[in-house]
Amino acid sequence: xxxxxxxxxxxxxxxxxxxxxxxxxxxxxxxxxxxxxxxxxxxxxxxxxxxxxxxxxxxxxxxxxxxxxxxxxxxxxxxxxxxxxxxxxxxxxxxxxxxxxxxxxxxxxxxxxxxxxxxxxxxxxxxxxxxxxxxxxxxxxxxxxxxxxxxxxxxxxxx
Numbered sequence: 001x002x003x004x005x006x007x008x009x010x011x012x013x014x015x016x017x018x019x020x021x022x023x024x025x026x027x028x029x030x031x032x033x034x035x036x037x038x039x040x041x042x043x044x045x046x047x048x049x050x051x052x053x054x055x056x057x058x059x060x061x062x063x064x065x066x067x068x069x070x071x072x073x074x075x076x077x078x079x080x081x082x083x084x085x086x087x088x089x090x091x092x093x094x095x096x097x098x099x100x101x102x103x104x105x106x107x108x109x110x111x112x113x114x115x116x117x118x119x120x121x122x123x124x125x126x127x128x129x130x131x132x133x134x135x136x137x138x139x140x141x142x143x144x145x146x147x148x149x150x151x152x153x154x155x156x157x158x159x
Contacts (some may be wrong), residue, residue: 002103003156006090007103009107017093017121021041021082043116048076050142054115056084057135059126065158068092071101071122072149077140081126082114084134091115092157093122101150106157123148 007013011020019042031072045052073092083089089109096099101122109115114136117123126135140146 001154001156003065003158004133006064006106006108006157006159009091009113010081012108014093014115016095016154017123018078018115018117021080021111023118035157043080044078045080045138045140046078046119047115047140048078048119048144048146050077050140050141050144050146052138053141055124055139057081057137059128059133059135060130061131061133062127065153065156066090066103066127066158067156068124069151069154070149071124071152072147073101074117074118074139074146075128075148076142076144076146078116078119079123079139080114080137083109083112083128084136086111087131087133088101088129090124090127090134090157091135092127092130093117094122096120101152104155104157106108106151109123115118
């Protein structure tokens with residue numbers, strides 16, 4: 001079994017897959033009479049002709065090392081995940097290689113940080129660590145099959 005080491009999450013390392021959802025070093029502007037920082041347009045919702053919807057996903061936790069054998073992608077729309085709790089979580093992604101996922105990469109997502117996966121990006125299922133977690137999810141609802149799942153040879157993900 002192949003082992004993948006978890007990489008630190010940086011906007012540059014994650015750029016091929018989407019955007020890191022975290023406040024910018026400085027707000028774009030102050031709003032609400034100066035009481036609120038606006039960190040504007042951190043990501044774009046790709047809708048592929050559908051509607052943008054907001055959901056809450058509740059996911060069971062995993063422990064490390066974690067054996068991953070399932071990846072999925074959404075060809076018509078992006079999918080953003082913002083944790084609603086205080087814990088770090090794991091994101092598994094892979095480049096597309098002729099319509100199938102390449103070798104997965106794993107990122108440790110810090111507490112309070114979300115991700116926006118671009119349309120068509122292969123990714124693992126929601127993977128909170130240590131305890132169940134809720135995520136605010138923004139994705140696409142509409143015509144067409146917007147979910148492809150594939151079983152991959154199991155990879156072990158470790159620190």
